[in-house]
Amino acid sequence: MSNVFEFVAESRGQSGKNAARRVRRTGSVPAVIYGGHAEPQMLVLSHNEVIKHLAHEAVYSHVLDIKVDGKTEKAILKGVQRHPAKFQILHMDFLRVNMSELVKVHVPLHFINEQASVGGKKGGIVTHGMIDVEVSCLPTDLPDYIEVDLSGLDVGESVHLSDIKLPARVEIVALAQGSEHDHPVASMMASKASKDDAAA
Numbered sequence: 001m002s003n004v005f006e007f008v009a010e011s012r013g014q015s016g017k018n019a020a021r022r023v024r025r026t027g028s029v030p031a032v033i034y035g036g037h038a039e040p041q042m043l044v045l046s047h048n049e050v051i052k053h054l055a056h057e058a059v060y061s062h063v064l065d066i067k068v069d070g071k072t073e074k075a076i077l078k079g080v081q082r083h084p085a086k087f088q089i090l091h092m093d094f095l096r097v098n099m100s101e102l103v104k105v106h107v108p109l110h111f112i113n114e115q116a117s118v119g120g121k122k123g124g125i126v127t128h129g130m131i132d133v134e135v136s137c138l139p140t141d142l143p144d145y146i147e148v149d150l151s152g153l154d155v156g157e158s159v160h161l162s163d164i165k166l167p168a169r170v171e172i173v174a175l176a177q178g179s180e181h182d183h184p185v186a187s188m189m190a191s192k193a194s195k196d197d198a199a200a
Contacts, residue, residue: 005053006065006072007094009043020091029089033066033075036096043068043094050089054080058144060132061107066094074098074139076105099139104173106132107143111186113151119188124155129184133161134173141169148185158184 009031012023019042020030029050034040043066053059059077066075079093097103114126133146148164161172162182174181 005056005059005062006067007045007053008049008067009045011069012042012044024088024090029092031092031094033068033073033094033096035075036073036098038096041068045092047089050092054089057108061105061142061144063097063099063139063142064094076103076139097139101138102136103139103142104134104136105142106134108132108145109148109185110145111148111150113149117150117153117188119153119155119157120150122155123191124188125191126150126153127187127189129158129186133164133185135166135170136173136176137170141167143167143170146170150186150188153186153188155188155190158187160184 012019012030023030023044027047029045029047031043031045032040033043062076064075064077066073074097075094076097077092078095079091080089081091082088083090095103109128109130109132111126111128114120117124117126120126135143135146146164146166148159150159153159160182161175164172164185166172174183
């Protein structure tokens, strides 16, 4: 975790939809930080700063510094509500973390060697069943992303959750629930062109 993301916030005393609307009218983002061993706290963040942070993929799988009225807390981003039509962040949820306790976070998947794969060289097309995966680990072990190597994938084959090589001390939450949750992450399908070649 080389990057450090700091969200500078101010506390807001009021909660509810009307209070949130007032915050948005000032060009700010209403938010809440909860969990840990403290009461939920309503926050106000700068919309421009939020947009800058959210442009980085890693912010969704990082332990963040939330600086509220001069005091810094560790947290992860648990939810972002966006306007359906406008380029606007409507609300954010942060979950406090204890650096010695396990956290569950969705981490992006990065697929590599698609074109160089066995099936890719035959003209196959990769379809992705997932773009991220929920993992469980200590905050200090939280990866920015997880690589999925497709080099050995042939046409008609799939890569499942259990096939992913994980960083040390990181577990996939779904796999802990049983083998029936070992879902496909990516599959190699024959393209129309490759089918036509085979028929010829």
